[in-house]
Amino acid sequence: MANSRFGYVREFEDYDRLLPSTFSVVRIDGQSFHRFSDTHQFAKPNDKRALECMNSAAQFVMEEMEDVTLAFGESDEFSFLLRPDTPLYDRRKAKILTKVVSAFTSAFVYNWSRYLNIPLAYPPVFDGRVVTYPLPKHVRDYFAWRQVDTHINNLYNTSFWAIVQQGGKTEREAHKILQGTVSAQKHDILYKDYGINYNTLDEMYKKGSVLVRDPPPLPEVPKDGAYKEKKRIEKLRKDGIDGTRGSVQILHVDIIKDDFWNQRPWLLA
Ligand code: ATP
Numbered sequence: 161m162a163n164s165r166f167g168y169v170r171e172f173e174d175y176d177r178l179l180p181s182t183f184s185v186v187r188i189d190g191q192s193f194h195r196f197s198d199t200h201q202f203a204k205p206n207d208k209r210a211l212e213c214m215n216s217a218a219q220f221v222m223e224e225m226e227d228v229t230l231a232f233g234e235s236d237e238f239s240f241l242l243r244p245d246t247p248l249y250d251r252r253k254a255k256i257l258t259k260v261v262s263a264f265t266s267a268f269v270y271n272w273s274r275y276l277n278i279p280l281a282y283p284p285v286f287d288g289r290v291v292t293y294p295l296p297k298h299v300r301d302y303f304a305w306r307q308v309d310t311h312i313n314n315l316y317n318t319s320f321w322a323i324v325q326q327g328g329k330t331e332r333e334a335h336k337i338l339q340g341t342v343s344a345q346k347h348d349i350l351y352k353d354y355g356i357n358y359n360t361l362d363e364m365y366k367k368g369s370v371l372v373r374d375p376p377p378l379p380e381v382p383k384d385g386a387y388k389e390k391k392r393i394e395k396l397r398k399d400g401i402d403g404t405r406g407s408v409q410i411l412h413v414d415i416i417k418d419d420f421w422n423q424r425p426w427l428l429a
Pocket residue numbers: none
């Protein structure tokens with residue numbers, strides 16, 4: 161940038177950096193997607209094409225930013241985990257956040273017509289935030305929090321739309337029927353009144369979408385000592401098995417229990 165007497169204004173810029181060696185999660189969410197989904201005639205409770213378009217945009221983000229090791233999406237939101245030592249943009253928060261939101265939004269629009277056969281009525285908008293999580297436990301709990309949210313919302317929405325679409329009730333009546341019901345009662349309403357077995361619904365609706373890069377299979381974990389295990393993961397990292405390479409997989413699996421994380425130790429290393 162050329163020097164001029166105006167250049168001093170740059171001193172006003174504030175470099176808000178991610179804490180060193182700390183996990184970060186960027187979460188983006190569609191603006192007024194309740195309206196956006198109505199306008200574009202999304203199927204209720206879950207429009208598969210729209211979810212797949214969201215997934216394709218998240219896949220683009222991961223291809224564009226290799227330090228994103230995991231993404232989780234549901235409804236109009238997506239969360240992206242950055243590895244703790246990412247040097248991306250000198251760890252400047254605003255740069256990282258705006259790149260994720262912008263890459264996601266433009267890929268969502270770019271891919272729209274591949275998934276939905278209704279023209280975009282207006283440009284969709286997403287907002288975003290970035291949060292740092294010091295401990296692996298926080299990362300686990302963060303993603304568990306989002307997946308529990310997926311489950312709760314999906315059970316509610318599936319019941320709600322069954323009452324409206326199959327039961328012929330108004331939306332107001334459906335809200336009223338579901339008010340104060342616990343999970344087991346919703347399962348009952350679905351099964352007894354509408355013949356829907358919740359457990360057989362599409363895994364994408366129940367569990368959301370999980371994007372990871374699956375590197376080559378890891379050798380068996382040695383039985384002795386945490387120190388050795390740490391060294392082993394460090395070596396794998398150095399060798400490139402750290403979740404930043406390989407093609408992106410889209411899964412619909414449980415990320416609350418241990419299995420998912422045990423199979424991918426690099427995510428929390
Ligand atoms: P970075 O990712 O670091 O921003 P960059 O390639 O985008 O890298 P910039 O300093 O932002 O670099 O400069 C943008 C460049 O894009 C310009 O130098 C110019 O070459 C090109 N460019 C942008 N807009 C136009 C335009 N309207 N006409 C011609 N060239 C353009």
